[in-house]
Amino acid sequence: MLFHKNHLIHYLIILSIIALGIGSVILLSSNKNLQLILVLVVSLFYLCYGIFHHALEHDVTIKIVVEYVLVTLLAVALFIFVRGGF
Amino acid sequence: MMVRDMISFLRHLFIPHDSNNYRSKLLHHKSLFVLFLLVVIFSSFTISLRQSAPQVLGVATNITPQDLLLTTNQKRTENGLAPLALSGKLSSAASSKAQDMFVKDYWAHNAPDGTTPWTFFQLIDYNYIYAGENLAKNFNDSEGVVNAWMASTSHRENMLSARYDEVGFAVVNGKLSNEETTLVVEFFGKEQTLQGQAPTTGASVPPEILPTPAPVTQSLVAGVTNTPLIDSTALTKKVSIFILAILILAFILDMIYIERQKLVRLVGHNIDHILFLAGAILFIIVLGKGVIL
Numbered sequence: 598m599l600f601h602k603n604h605l606i607h608y609l610i611i612l613s614i615i616a617l618g619i620g621s622v623i624l625l626s627s628n629k630n631l632q633l634i635l636v637l638v639v640s641l642f643y644l645c646y647g648i649f650h651h652a653l654e655h656d657v658t659i660k661i662v663v664e665y666v667l668v669t670l671l672a673v674a675l676f677i678f679v680r681g682g683f
Numbered sequence: 684m685m686v687r688d689m690i691s692f693l694r695h696l697f698i699p700h701d702s703n704n705y706r707s708k709l710l711h712h713k714s715l716f717v718l719f720l721l722v723v724i725f726s727s728f729t730i731s732l733r734q735s736a737p738q739v740l741g742v743a744t745n746i747t748p749q750d751l752l753l754t755t756n757q758k759r760t761e762n763g764l765a766p767l768a769l770s771g772k773l774s775s776a777a778s779s780k781a782q783d784m785f786v787k788d789y790w791a792h793n794a795p796d797g798t799t800p801w802t803f804f805q806l807i808d809y810n811y812i813y814a815g816e817n818l819a820k821n822f823n824d825s826e827g828v829v830n831a832w833m834a835s836t837s838h839r840e841n842m843l844s845a846r847y848d849e850v851g852f853a854v855v856n857g858k859l860s861n862e863e864t865t866l867v868v869e870f871f872g873k874e875q876t877l878q879g880q881a882p883t884t885g886a887s888v889p890p891e892i893l894p895t896p897a898p899v900t901q902s903l904v905a906g907v908t909n910t911p912l913i914d915s916t917a918l919t920k921k922v923s924i925f926i927l928a929i930l931i932l933a934f935i936l937d938m939i940y941i942e943r944q945k946l947v948r949l950v951g952h953n954i955d956h957i958l959f960l961a962g963a964i965l966f967i968i969v970l971g972k973g974v975i976l
Contacts, residue, residue, distance in 0.1 A: 608954055615962035622966055627790055627820070627974045629862055636966060643959050647951060656949060660712075664951040667715035671930075672963040674719055675923040678726040679967050681733065681915065 607650050614642055629680065636676050644669045697936045705946055709933040718926065725922075733915055740918070741911035743823060744865055748774065748852035750825035751869065755842060755850065758833055762843050770872065773851025776803040777868040780816070784866060785857035792816060792976065804872065813846040815871035820864050822973030823916070828867050831975045838975060847871040854907045865907050916971055927964050931957055 618639035625631045647665035651657035677683065699705040708714055732740045748769070756766035780803045783794060793799050800816040817838050822828045832838035841847075853868040938953040 604952075604954075608958065611955060611958050615958060615965075619962065619965050619969060623969050623972075626969070626972055627976075628860070630860070632970065639962075643955075647955055650952065650955065658949060660949065661951050663712055664715075665955075667712060667719060668930075668951070668956050668959065671715060671719045671722065672927070672960060674722040674726065675926060675963065676966060676970070678722055678729070679916075679919045679923050679970055681919070682726075682730045 607646075611643065611646055614639060614646075633677075633680065633683070637673065640669045640673050697933050699937055699940045699944075699946075705941070705948060706950060707933045707937040709930065710937055710950075718930075722926070729915060729919065737909075737911060739912045740915050741909060741913075742863075742916055743911060743914035744907050744909045746822060746825045746828060746854045746865065746867060746907050748854060751829060751852045751854075751867070752850065754826055754829040755869075758829065758842055764843060764845055765848070767847060767850040767871070770849035770851045772807050772809050773804075773849055773870040773872050774853060775851070776807045776809060777851045777853035777870045778855065779803045779806060780870070781853040781855040781857075781866045781868045784868075785855070785859060788859060790818075790820065790859060790974075790976065792818070800870070804870070809872060810875040811872045812875050813844075813871070813873045815841040815844065815847065817841050817869040817871075818976040819867040819869075820859070820974050820976075821971065822865070822867065827973055828975075831973060832869075835975055841869075841871055844871065846873055848873050856907050920967055920971075923967050924964055927960050927967075931960050931964075934960070 618635060621635050622632050625635060644665050648657055648662055651661050694700065695702050696709045697707050699707055703711070729740060752767070752769050759766055780800060783798065783803070784790065787794050787796065789795055801811075801814055804811050804814050817832050819828045819831060822831065829842075832842055849872050851870045851872075853866070855866050855868075857864060857866065859866070934953045934957050938957075941948065
């Protein structure tokens, strides 16, 4: 039960950061450079969060880190693709 | 046979089983890396195509003063107000304001040097009793601009004010903060007919020293209309959302199957990835939306 409660807290944290990021992207819609920086910060946070989440469960491995890196890179690449470059 | 092969291939891609080592093939490191490389290659290709052949792949824009006037007056009529007349003088002032924003590189009602919108009214000798300004940038069509203004209380007040009887528009393309931008400036006004009537703007007082007018290269009736063969904004958004949705689906199917089978694997948390990728979809949806001021 405690295990699930901890998971829920972790998911709520990432959900809050993503919601905060989206809100900020809307607020910063007049500055595309700041939007990009914000997306990079949220993505970096996600990567660190993922590794930390697994570290807490004592199952962090290179394979898992690579998985989070690839998912993060893919999302960032798609964002830059839509943005039309850096 | 073909259908069976296709089903088998999709199962291999999305459903964990022995052929993919109990992890959806699409979620393997190799697949994610290949997908990432494809996005980078396709992205580079579209960026170079946008620069070399904007008539083939470019941002589709259709904003004209005529459409803006028509839609504005439509909203006014719906609200029981008299339609506004298109003023050449106000359109000229609006063009000067747009040029000023590009030359001085700002996105605001007042310029960094303190120039207010009312300065541009004075430059064309428009002796207003009432004056107002609405700004918009990076919209794709006239209706989007007017709808965004109508959704904002202060802009709506200008749009539906009985104090104005004239309006002028400028739709100008240029570079703002080094980015290609389509600016829309809407100037409202009511010209002074009686001597001694004090002007009202509800904002700052016009400065005593007026700057040199910026050159107006924009035709008063011209807008920004660009109809490439493929709209790059729609294309990139659709492709990105499709890729992200497919990945989310793969993570969901993978998670459901593994939960049901009670299998233990050393992989990342699928819910983490689903939340992050869903967030990425929302980021992409809100990216590139027009802004009003």
